[in-house]
Amino acid sequence: MSEEIIQIETPFQFNEENKQEFDELIGRYPVKEAAMLPTLHLAQRQEGYITPAVMKYVAELLELSVMKVKDVVTFYPMFFEEPVGKYVIRICHTLPCALRDCKVVLDHLKSKLGTDVASETNLAKGTTDDGKYTLMKVECLASCDVAPVIMVNDDLYKNLTPEKIDELLEQLPS
Amino acid sequence: MVEERRILYEHLDVPDINTFDVYRQHEGYTRFEKAIAEYQPEEIADMVKDAGLKGRGGAGFSTGEKWSFVPRDIEPRYLCCNADESEPGTFSNRYVLEKNPHLLIEGILICCFAMGIETTYVYIRGEFTLGKKMLDAAIKEAYEQGYLGENVRGTGQNINIYTHPGAGAYICGEETGLIESLEGKRGQPRNKPPFPAVQGVFMKPTVVQNVETLCNLPFIVGNGVEWYTQMGPTYGDARFDPPKADPNTGTKLYCISGDVNEPGVYELDLGLTCTELIEVAGGLRGEEVKAVIPGGSSAPILTHYELDTRLDFTSLTLAKSMLGSGGIIVMNETRNIVDCLLNIMKFYAHESCGQCTPCRWGTPWVRDIVQRIADGEGRQTTITRPKFGITESGRWGDTGETEEIYEDLDLLESVANNIANVDTMTWNTICVFGIAVSWPAVSYMRKFRPEFEAAIREGKLVTLPVAEATVPPEENYAYQQRIIPKEMTDLE
Ligand SMILES: Cc1cc2nc3c(=O)[nH]c(=O)nc-3n(C[C@H](O)[C@H](O)[C@H](O)COP(=O)(O)O)c2cc1C
Ligand code: SF4
Ligand code: FES
Numbered sequence: 048m049s050e051e052i053i054q055i056e057t058p059f060q061f062n063e064e065n066k067q068e069f070d071e072l073i074g075r076y077p078v079k080e081a082a083m084l085p086t087l088h089l090a091q092r093q094e095g096y097i098t099p100a101v102m103k104y105v106a107e108l109l110e111l112s113v114m115k116v117k118d119v120v121t122f123y124p125m126f127f128e129e130p131v132g133k134y135v136i137r138i139c140h141t142l143p144c145a146l147r148d149c150k151v152v153l154d155h156l157k158s159k160l161g162t163d164v165a166s167e168t169n170l171a172k173g174t175t176d177d178g179k180y181t182l183m184k185v186e187c188l189a190s191c192d193v194a195p196v197i198m199v200n201d202d203l204y205k206n207l208t209p210e211k212i213d214e215l216l217e218q219l220p221s
Numbered sequence: 222m223v224e225e226r227r228i229l230y231e232h233l234d235v236p237d238i239n240t241f242d243v244y245r246q247h248e249g250y251t252r253f254e255k256a257i258a259e260y261q262p263e264e265i266a267d268m269v270k271d272a273g274l275k276g277r278g279g280a281g282f283s284t285g286e287k288w289s290f291v292p293r294d295i296e297p298r299y300l301c302c303n304a305d306e307s308e309p310g311t312f313s314n315r316y317v318l319e320k321n322p323h324l325l326i327e328g329i330l331i332c333c334f335a336m337g338i339e340t341t342y343v344y345i346r347g348e349f350t351l352g353k354k355m356l357d358a359a360i361k362e363a364y365e366q367g368y369l370g371e372n373v374r375g376t377g378q379n380i381n382i383y384t385h386p387g388a389g390a391y392i393c394g395e396e397t398g399l400i401e402s403l404e405g406k407r408g409q410p411r412n413k414p415p416f417p418a419v420q421g422v423f424m425k426p427t428v429v430q431n432v433e434t435l436c437n438l439p440f441i442v443g444n445g446v447e448w449y450t451q452m453g454p455t456y457g458d459a460r461f462d463p464p465k466a467d468p469n470t471g472t473k474l475y476c477i478s479g480d481v482n483e484p485g486v487y488e489l490d491l492g493l494t495c496t497e498l499i500e501v502a503g504g505l506r507g508e509e510v511k512a513v514i515p516g517g518s519s520a521p522i523l524t525h526y527e528l529d530t531r532l533d534f535t536s537l538t539l540a541k542s543m544l545g546s547g548g549i550i551v552m553n554e555t556r557n558i559v560d561c562l563l564n565i566m567k568f569y570a571h572e573s574c575g576q577c578t579p580c581r582w583g584t585p586w587v588r589d590i591v592q593r594i595a596d597g598e599g600r601q602t603t604i605t606r607p608k609f610g611i612t613e614s615g616r617w618g619d620t621g622e623t624e625e626i627y628e629d630l631d632l633l634e635s636v637a638n639n640i641a642n643v644d645t646m647t648w649n650t651i652c653v654f655g656i657a658v659s660w661p662a663v664s665y666m667r668k669f670r671p672e673f674e675a676a677i678r679e680g681k682l683v684t685l686p687v688a689e690a691t692v693p694p695e696e697n698y699a700y701q702q703r704i705i706p707k708e709m710t711d712l713e
Contacts, residue, residue: 075383077423083405084388088347109405122407122574123388125347137348141309142518142564143478143550186391186568187309188348191478191548192485201350 059100065089069108079109083119087126096127124185129170132181134219136160137198140184143191152195155209156182159216179221223489223497226452228472229436230488233320239355241362244323250368252443253330257376265335265442272441272449273468278303278431279394279517279545281534288336290418291426298426300332300341301403301417302435305387305394307346308517309568310548313474313486314432318345318352322359326382328435330368331442333380336428340381344399347388356384391572395652396429397421398574409574410652433474453491456535456706466709469533473547477502480553491533495523498532499551507553509687512669514552516545518565519657521643521664522558524691527703539704542664557684558669559676562661563591569658577650583640584658590633591662599677600628627677630666637662644701667699668692 061069068089073082086108090101097120099113106113120126138156140149157163165173165183173182190196193205204215227233237243244250256265270285291298302325306314317325329341345353360382363369371379385403392398393408400422402408421427441449450470457464469491475498478484483503495513499505513523515532521542523530530540537544552561566588575581593599603623610620641648641655643663648655666673672690675683684690692699 075381078404080405081403081423084347084402085386088386088388119405119407123347123390125387125389140564141568142514142561143310143484145561145564146479146550146552146556185348185389186571187307187311189306189312189315189346191310191312191550192476194478194484198348203351 055100055103057100059090059094059098059104061089061104062093065093073108080111080115082109083116084123087116087120091126096130124167127170130174130178131165131170132174132179134179134199135181135183137183137185137188139186139188139190139194139196141187141191143187144194144196147194149195151209152197152207152212153184155212156197159212223493223501225487225501226472226490227488228440229317229324229433229474230486232324233316238321239319239323239359241323241359241366244321248443249323250327250330252439253327253334253368254374256331256334256442257374260442262335262337265331268441268446269335269438271446273455273466273470274434274437274441274449275469275534276431277433277437277473277547279308279519281538281544284430284434287418288428290416291336291428292419293337295426297340298336298338299422299428300329300336300338301396301399301422301427301429302329302341302343303394303396303399303429303431304343304345304349304352305399306349306432306546307391307394308519308546308548309565310476310478310514310517310550311546312476312478313547315349315352316486317432317436318349319355322352322356323363324436324439325356325432326359326363326368328438329382330373330380331438332428332430332435334376334378337378338428339379341383342403342422343382343384344393344403345384345386346393347386353384353386360384390574391568392574392652392654395654398652399429400427407574409576410654412651437471454531454533455709457709457711459707464707464709467535467706469535473532473544475532475547475549477549477551479549479551480506480556481551482506492531492536494531495528495549498549499528502551505551505553507555509554510551511554511556511687511690512552512558512561514548514550514661516543517548518550518568519543519660520545521660522668524668524694525687526691526694527700535706539706541701541703554687555684557682558665558672558690559591559595559682562665563588563595565661566591566658569654573654573658577655579640579649580655580658583636583655586636587633587640587658587662590629590636594629594673594676595682597676597680597682599630599673600632601677602626602628625678627674629677630670630673633666634663664699670699 072085102113102116106116138153160180162175163172195207197204232238232247266288274284275281373380387393390408393402395410397411398408417427417429453470456467458467472488473491475487481502487501510525534544570585570588573580573584605621605623607619608622612618637659641659643659669690672685694700
């Protein structure tokens, strides 16, 4: 994809706070490109997901081609190219969690939220109709001692059972 | 009963140890002060070498030796702290970051002083939001207190630490993948050589070191080499005459998960056995140990025959496995090894970075074979060979000898060995991710072959009793040659 082909409806720009953070970030590296991951994280936090406008903006900031930014965005599972729910629920399903019955927790989440599990190329599949939740499976979250675990946005929840999931979902502000 | 020896984790649960003041009250930064007051940078590097510190991140390579490869005449040099911690079964770095980040900063300072490094990047996996927040706060305090920034504590050296978030890719834990990712690219590992020590991040000499490795440095400097080497066994490498010392010194943050009563991180001297470790972790949850994964999911599995294996770098290497990241996963008699392998292979198939053909295609292929076996559709054929004997009609003739061939098991082994050959330890890939795939695949299949065969034969997953599921150690094919190393003191 070259710059000319991308149709951008509304251009993206960092808000004041993120602009400041970016200015601080860029000074850390001898080459601008190295600020790629932190910059994309900032942008995703502001916009919710990485839109073509975001990619164009980041490419301009870092003096790269949009292609290079896209290349990176597609490689890393934590960057979304589609809208996601207000709460992104990541459930770990690697061996230590599997040994502690993460499947029960996953099935419970699926039926409770009434959604399937998102895949990397189809996030809508795991997003509830009201756009509140996105459910996705992830690999080991480095918390196997308190398995099974999930992350809701930035927070980790440990030693889960279906009952604890019910409590947790009730507590989340809508 | 083995006792925990808490050194790195000693103050972990002290309230507010994450703040500068409380850390200071617990000997914080005194080791760094000692380093700059009493030693020359080269002396610190020698101490680390003499202490026999081995990298805790996976490869177990001697830290002092790695430092000696760094050309000291090329500026600038960098330190990358590997806090990507994504190996399934590993979770010790997380607690350091979240609870005691100043300890890591002190370790980094000592490394920077010893190697004359001005800039450190701490590559933290994207999911560690809390860990990053705590470390960032601690770094800010350290700047305010003059332990970071320009002319640190009057040494004339500038030291800066920056945290850098990852974004969910396991392969960015591999040192050159980490470097590529840090440079703002896809985290695809580089060909080696050149090694990072010579040409790393931004093509400059780079030391890549795990969080736990760096956290050992304050204690080596503070308490001395002699104190440090008393912990853990030192083996004699019998290939040399007289045997050369092969140290496994210090403590290890063993992460134990799976079927034990009290999973968690236990800090113990290197060199205790699997049985002892399970006991420390509150004993087995279940009746019998079926299998133990000793070093994160990449490590070859150990069977119940091998529970006396000592969990240190040398013993596990000689047992044809590895200590890796120290993530120990225990499985009891109710577990099905085919199912466990399937889980692990799904992980690797998802995480391959896609650069090398054998890994990109071979790993999903291995996963698909295991999936097929788990679904009860494993392929099997019966072949008939001519054999002379008395036939049904009572005459001499061809009685026909039949043999069951488990095609899919042969295929599994051949595909895995073509990614990386576990017998010759050669790989057809850029990074050792290839070995991390074929090691579990081949070792699970060889050591628990009866369970794989049963799944194919019966057309469904069958969990056999422990004694029947495992191939006995006499079958060298499965275990290769397992050697028990001799301690240096026994040899003298
Ligand atoms: C596929 C793969 C994944 C790895 N993941 C990690 C990791 O998450 N954390 C880590 O410290 N080392 C990891 N390593 C090991 C690093 O490549 C490197 O050896 C280590 O960071 C060096 O530090 P050390 O000598 O202090 O152990 C990984 C290696 C491979 C091949
Ligand atoms: S072995 Fe696999 S993970 Fe490593 S560089 Fe090759 S494709 Fe990537
Ligand atoms: S396997 Fe789930 S946190 Fe490690």
